[in-house]
Amino acid sequence: MSDTPSHEHDHSHSHSHDHNNPDDPLYNSHGEHPYQPDSEDTPYEHHHVMAEAVGELLIDKGIITADELRGMIELIDSKSPAEGTRVIARAWTDPEFKARVMVNVNDAAQELGIDPGTIPIRAVENTDSVHNVIVCTLCSCYPRLLIGLPPDWYKSRSYRSRVVHEPRTVLKEFGTEISKETEVCVHDSTADLRYLVIPKRPDGTEGMSEDELAALVTRDSMIGVTTL
Amino acid sequence: MSTSYAVGDTVAVRQAYPPGHVRAPYFIRGKSGTVDQVVGNYKNPEELAYGRRDSERLTLYRVRFNQTDVWANYNGPTKDSIVIDIYENWLNPAEGA
């Protein structure tokens, strides 16, 4: 098994290797990362050991390979809100594309060369009459393969408990106030659907290119806790 | 558990409180709402959770509720709503309409 990592080494740390940096070239015989303490001597904890051990056992048994594990970490790292913002920007500028997004986000995203995986993602559109906000009260379901990992607050007890019964109060904590004339609709992702909010396109953006429009879209607006 | 619902039907969430892997949130049990969408047929997550991968498929519905019907002290406008994805085995036809 090759020990050579296929990605660039991160030189942002001048001396000792960052033990949290999977790009560190000092891999052990499985291609796994040995513990490299920072100069500050960051301690490890029981669950870190468990995660390391489980990964190594799975590789020892041929259930996964070190390359697959590294590749999956790279895939996770590669996902961010960016691909979601491209879907939004195209939906704003192309009504027929938007109509397809409203039926099935996964298929529409593929048209843009984006692979958001097979878990079905559905879009909900913010308009003058309704503002949508997404939660998973039971766990933390989130369209990870389209917009990256969820923020800590999305997974928190406070958000999961409160946004279903006092959404307007919670939105205020994000600096968002929705007028009483607009319905607030909360979506609880209790089954295998994931949700993407299409924010309202901001005023004064006519004539902007898709790239410029995508740059306006934030992760939080695609969850529905902010407007643009 | 074979009642099929159509968009617009009024349904009530069954009021049962079993332990175990349950995907109908506590707060929605016993509440009535309207079918917003018939999503499709999927294996029951409450069975999959225990490794039973051959369970029968159930119909998944999106059901919309008025927030003022769900929470006694809801502090927002009566137009506010909440939509939950619920499997057919947790739904009964609602009394009245």
Add this chain to the structure above:
Amino acid sequence: MVHRSHHDMGGLDAGPVDLDEHTQVHWEKRTDAIMRLVSDKKRQIITVDELRRGIEQIGPNVYDEMSYYERWITSVTNNLLEKGTITVDELGRKMSDVEARWQADGATKV
């Protein structure tokens, strides 16, 4: 008296939302990656439903004390043990092995 599971928290009261975010550290990414691999089409060793159920079965106090990925790795590991994919014996030996290596590298335990 009715049963309400600890994780089934929609509708409860809680403090303000803490907007601080942390970047996922390496062991958390590793946990996430392991779960995605063992649940993929090729392997289907664990389903996401089993992962969730495993998390829900973590006792209430411990659930709140653990971080998100601590709950994940706990559930993934318990599921793999239940299915016999790994045994308690080999897991214990491997964990001791890992710790010994890390300590030899100069790491300390929390």
